[in-house]
Amino acid sequence: MIENPSYESSNRVSTSDDIEVGTYLEIAQADRISGSKPPIDDRMKTIVIIDFGSQYSRLIARRIREANTYCEIVAHDAGSEILESQDVIGVIFSGGPNSVYEEGAPMAPTWVYDSGVPILGICYGMQLLAHQLGGVVARGTEREYGHAVVHKDGSDNVLFEGLDNEAPVWMSHGDRIEELPPGFRSMAYTENSPLAVMGNEDGSYFGIQFHPEVVHTPQGSEILKNFVFGVCNAPGDWTPANFVSDAVERIKERVGDGKVICALSGGVDSTVAAALIHRAIGDRLTCIFVDNGLMRKGEAERVQNVFASQLGVNLIFVDGTERFLSALEGVTDPEVKRKNIGREFISIFEEVANEIGEVDYLAQGTLYPDVIESVSADSKASHKIKTHHNVGGLPERMDLKLVEPLRYMFKDEVRLAGTELGLSQQSVNRQPFPGPGLAIRIMGEVTYEKLEILREVDWIVIDEIKNDHLYDKLWQSFAVLTNTQTVGVMGDQRTYQYVVSIRAVTSADAMTADWARLPYDTLARISNRIVNEVDEVNRVVLDITSKPPGTIEWE
Ligand code: XMP
Numbered sequence: 341m342i343e344n345p346s347y348e349s350s351n352r353v354s355t356s357d358d359i360e361v362g363t364y365l366e367i368a369q370a371d372r373i374s375g376s377k378p379p380i381d382d383r384m385k386t387i388v389i390i391d392f393g394s395q396y397s398r399l400i401a402r403r404i405r406e407a408n409t410y411c412e413i414v415a416h417d418a419g420s421e422i423l424e425s426q427d428v429i430g431v432i433f434s435g436g437p438n439s440v441y442e443e444g445a446p447m448a449p450t451w452v453y454d455s456g457v458p459i460l461g462i463c464y465g466m467q468l469l470a471h472q473l474g475g476v477v478a479r480g481t482e483r484e485y486g487h488a489v490v491h492k493d494g495s496d497n498v499l500f501e502g503l504d505n506e507a508p509v510w511m512s513h514g515d516r517i518e519e520l521p522p523g524f525r526s527m528a529y530t531e532n533s534p535l536a537v538m539g540n541e542d543g544s545y546f547g548i549q550f551h552p553e554v555v556h557t558p559q560g561s562e563i564l565k566n567f568v569f570g571v572c573n574a575p576g577d578w579t580p581a582n583f584v585s586d587a588v589e590r591i592k593e594r595v596g597d598g599k600v601i602c603a604l605s606g607g608v609d610s611t612v613a614a615a616l617i618h619r620a621i622g623d624r625l626t627c628i629f630v631d632n633g634l635m636r637k638g639e640a641e642r643v644q645n646v647f648a649s650q651l652g653v654n655l656i657f658v659d660g661t662e663r664f665l666s667a668l669e670g671v672t673d674p675e676v677k678r679k680n681i682g683r684e685f686i687s688i689f690e691e692v693a694n695e696i697g698e699v700d701y702l703a704q705g706t707l708y709p710d711v712i713e714s715v716s717a718d719s720k721a722s723h724k725i726k727t728h729h730n731v732g733g734l735p736e737r738m739d740l741k742l743v744e745p746l747r748y749m750f751k752d753e754v755r756l757a758g759t760e761l762g763l764s765q766q767s768v769n770r771q772p773f774p775g776p777g778l779a780i781r782i783m784g785e786v787t788y789e790k791l792e793i794l795r796e797v798d799w800i801v802i803d804e805i806k807n808d809h810l811y812d813k814l815w816q817s818f819a820v821l822t823n824t825q826t827v828g829v830m831g832d833q834r835t836y837q838y839v840v841s842i843r844a845v846t847s848a849d850a851m852t853a854d855w856a857r858l859p860y861d862t863l864a865r866i867s868n869r870i871v872n873e874v875d876e877v878n879r880v881v882l883d884i885t886s887k888p889p890g891t892i893e894w895e
Pocket of ligand 1: 773775892894
């Protein structure tokens with residue numbers, strides 16, 4: 341069995357399976373070019389999550405979206421623009437690492453209180469609400485961390501509607517509320533927090549000391565739903581059908597009579613982005629698929645088939661195999677490989693786009709987690725581990741404006757949108773595949789012969805993983821061709837052939853990953869088939885490294 345306690349298979353929200361999913365820098369560039377958000381006609385009923393630096397802010401957003409309600413995360417020092425761009429029906433203050441009484445602790449902006457919408461404060465957010473509205477917050481005698489049991493206090497309790505009187509919850513705080521702000525009452529308590537939940541008399545402001553967004557608070561989603569529906573009166577209409585029609589309207593509005601080009605990678609994000617744009621503007625979209633020769637077996641044909649035959653999209657197919665291979669000749673350094681592939685891609689893409697003639701927009705499959713990442717202060721501090729091969733830089737060079745139809749969606753919403761658009765499950769449930777393709781799974785120099793070997797091996801791995809119904813449970817599963825050869829024996833013959841490694845990981849977002857505990861029988865079949873069916877390989881090993889310290893890809 342595959343075991344990984346931290347893995348939520350339904351929550352594959354992130355990241356970069358497409359060449360066009362940008363890095364921090366690229367998104368920042370994109371933001372500069374596209375300006376702020378595109379103008380919106382139909383404002384959406386929106387819950388705004390104010391981020392005070394909690395690691396769980398995204399999780400709050402996921403839970404709200406799961407309740408079919410649109411939400412956005414904004415930084416704690418953001419201005420009030422969101423009140424104009426969306427119909428804000430409620431605000432949630434996230435948790436955060438600070439103490440509200442510390443010098444320089446982030447405060448909630450006044451526009452939130454002035455707007456008159458309901459507020460729910462979570463952990464630090466609750467303490468902030470208390471602090472800013474005249475209550476007293478102080479360091480508790482004991483830190484409360486981990487499981488606790490919350491007891492309902494009093495009967496009139498909209499947040500606990502339909503819940504048990506006692507519920508297990510997850511706590512993580514050192515400070516606590518000593519005195520409620522005027523007009524507030526206690527709604528629940530735990531052993532260590534006499535004021536674990538509070539609410540004001542008119543039922544518009546609430547605070548929760550525990551974390552309803554984490555799985556360790558089993559009824560937490562219900563509490564959030566009670567806020568979203570019972571307090572904010574959300575319509576609950578953020579459904580796949582609606583977010584598709586909403587995205588189509590936004591694209592129409594943004595693009596007008598303009599022409600759009602879109603680089604396809606074969607991944608979910610660019611596929612769904614292109615399908616959405618096609619629905620909005622039809623033939624004014626041209627997709628470009630550059631076959632870099634580094635794809636998996638059958639992949640280039642599959643992409644052509646989906647777009648040209650199934651979707652009827654204008655598709656320009658470029659076979660760039662030779663150009664990419666000569667750009668990789670003699671190259672063994674992983675970063676140089678990535679850079680050369682990126683450079684070649686951009687120059688081919690530019691040439692093709694110039695041939696098309698008048699084009700106004702470039703489509704990118706940027707997802708909401710990438711947008712959040714780009715506004716998060718933390719991401720600035722991160723080290724660059726790998727250069728991602730993306731189309732970043734293209735819009736500036738070619739003087740194109742951006743259209744990013746997935747900018748407000750999480751990965752699983754993108755998959756749902758894809759299904760809604762009629763794409764096959766095979767297209768929408770694909771495991772991520774890196775832009776530089778098999779080049780970063782071939783150690784040492786990349787040659788056509790090695791690519792052919794790896795394509796065969798990779799095909800067997802995926803085939804067996806699918807046969808055993810493991811494909812959807814894994815973040816990624818693939819093979820790596822090492823540049824080591826070992827001695828073996830086949831029949832009575834000595835062999836001296838390549839070693840391949842199997843890499844299979846579970847992950848929620850590719851930021852961290854665990855090596856998958858694949859069943860021995862699956863591994864045995866994979867190993868047998870590879871050695872029997874691929875002459876150039878005589879040994880199969882298994883990569884049992886998590887991320888960190890390893891990365892998912894080998895290069
Ligand atoms: P690592 O190897 O950094 O990979 O743990 C994390 C995720 O990103 C994918 N990946 C890429 N995706 N361009 C992409 O679009 C790239 O250059 C690239 N490199 C890695 C990788 O497959 C994994 O899902």
